[in-house]
Amino acid sequence: MSINVFVEDPRLVSVDSHNSPTNTAPSNAFDYSCAAESPLYQQLGLSCLDNDEVLALMELSPVERKHQGVFFTPAELSRLAVEKFSYSLGDGAILDPACGSGNLLVALAETFEISPSLEVTLSEWNSRLYGVDINESFVKIARKKLVKLALSKGAVPSGEKTPGEILSILSNVKVGDFLKEYKSYCGKIGGVIMNPPFCHIDASGEIAWTSGRFNAASLFVVYAAEILPASGRFLGILPDVLRSGTRYAQWRSRLLKTADCTMETFGSFEPGVQVDVFILQGKIKYAQEEVIVEQVAAKSSPITLLMEKFDVSVGPVVPHRDKVIGTEAPFAHAKILPAWETVDLLPERICHAGRKAQPPFVAIRRTSSPKDKYRIVGTVVNCSELVAVENHIIILAPKDRSLLSCQRILDFFRTEHVNNYINEKIRCRHLTVGVVKGIPIGGAADGN
Template sequence: MEGFAEYNTKLEQVFHLWRKDSNSKYSNHSNVTAAKVRELIDIATLRESGVFFTSENLAEKAINAFNTPIDDSALVVDPTCGSGSLLVAASRKLAIMPLASETLKKWGKQLCGIDLFPEFVYCTKLRLILETLVRGAEADKSLPELLNLLTNIHVGNCLDQLPLITKATHLALNPPYNNSKTPASYSWANGKINNAAIYYYELSLILKDGCSVSAILPDVLRSGSRFEAWRRTVEPALAMSNVAVEGRFDKQTDIDIFILNGLVDRQSFNTVEWQTVETLGTEGAHKIRDFFEVAVGAVVPYRDPHEGKLYSYIHPKTLPRWGEISKIPESRRFLGRVFQPPFVAIRRTSGPRDRHRAVPTLVLGKRLVAVENHLIVLTPRNGSLEKCRELSDLLKENHVNEFLNNRIRCRHLTVSAISEIPWRFE
């Protein structure tokens, strides 16, 4: 974080220059942190820590998504505040006073930020101080004196400070997105778990009814089959909810995100419309699942022993994209589920930036086939080769990309997403 500390030093210099001369040429310095951080900290470091800094535009969207306005009685909490973009955006909903000290004394009671990294906490404070100056307040006290007024912004693990967070009227959240093992036991997941799921779940348990929530979360929580149980667990506590699919986090980060907002309400059973897709076919149209059995290939190459009967074996590298294959060049012994041709194999690895989300290969022949788990297998319910060719044609259509880009924006297609694609051959 050495480069980030250097950036904080530059922000300090801006403050001192401002006190000498409040010329407007400094007025943009408090608004470039998210972009500057990306220049100062390499992407590998950010991925390892799961930290991705909220852009000004995304922060503004998240704050504007609150169900209730931020007024003089609000306490806005960002439990993983990073460089402070969400709190800066929230501060713009609060009044400015003639003196920076007057403003920050009030903001210090209404804005709460917590982060594990001291450099980030310090940056958040510096940005809020500069924000008061940008908005016309007079820098009437020294930097240390103004920093001390932001008493609710501090270093720590938010999961150790839940009593403070229970007081929130507004929760703004952009948690870490990395996976980690946790000693906690959850009914909705085990093993390595996405930290964003853990943070949102733990915080949702202690927020008071009526608290307005706006969370920036990785799309895998919205659309991934692994998180279906997580969605069922957290949604009953959130009323008046809305899911806004935002696409890619930023140009450097190949993670798609969404904003979840709503009001905490544990008095009634609520539901969240996680799958924000338009009906891309006619109302009541058939789906792929009506004509095909859809399953993930059963072979896990690094785990499954080469035992049992010998079968033809396919994986993504052996299959021609958009083509047909009858002579399969590889074979292996396997004890698990195998598939009878004809069937269509679709590559699971897929993202919203791909030209086609669902890329098929038609597998022909009479012999049973073992299929790697990086492929989704679609077997026609009527055994028809013609149905398989209709499916391959269907997957070329634009409406399939549109549907999948709304339905699932993480990097692996799921059985449920493929099953729900509208069938156009009526």
């Protein structure tokens, strides 16, 4: 049976320490001072790679960068990922299917031995490292970083090859589109390590587990699992919505049929990037097991879940998009709902043709961060007429239609039990209907 394991690793769950600046160099940092004296070092401009990265990014417009999901993996996170991947020669060649400027490849190569000759070293590394990216400038920088690392570890160039010929030794780090070319890597690699793009793409008719626009990172994982051999391993740095979002439940189920997986929370990708990530590790099974862990757990669990006592839905009103038509009704949205209170009147009204909510109900804010004091913040709405509810609100309608059930569950949301449950299940900044439905409530709605 495949099991989702949430591992508590201090380096993964300590978001504050991850975001804090540090002046301490990593323990496996390399001394580039001797390598910098090499003519090849100067000819390739290896002392200016940070500037090259900035210039390569500046060549992309904001729209292109968002469309391509360009965020280079921080060095600290790259090394942590490689440490957890625990690469060995027996794993065969490793692929980064969205290598960018090569930070994960470099972190892997930091664990490799070298030969005295630079050319031999790069040739050996090239047989063990595959990288692909759609951006030619990033790929060139990735190759240069690997050359710089080999020089810093003591490999010496023969002087018989030009700088261009040196870079061309790393032929398996190349320009390409993994989502179109992934089948070409079947039989060539034994593992995958990646920080794929987090951008959204349109689902094709060949994708059965989702539709419409979805996060591209999920497809990178699916294709990586398809091309790996039995017992092949993969590691991905992924947006937390893939771990916890209702939209990706089928994706998770599909993955669990294919591989034994662990999912470890990490927190913010890096300072200034408001995306929480997790580290997914998987090992391809010898046989396909048709087991969906969440379904099995739900069937065998005697615990009362929130969805057994409340109907849970998202408010249908999108104010700046929906047409102003239909019946006028009180309008519930986050800015006017006082936290932890019961309201009988709402100061705003709206005309909306969509579904209305029947009071009493609990309105909880979808925006929620792991840093908040309470992961769920709500208000009991007890108006005398149907209420139009904004899209950033999740509606909990008690199945017994009682005000008391609403007030009891609202009190329950302020407990540490709820905070711990939500923080374990979801790290992104929006609550999902699926996570709220699955909150174990015991007898909270009954006053027990």
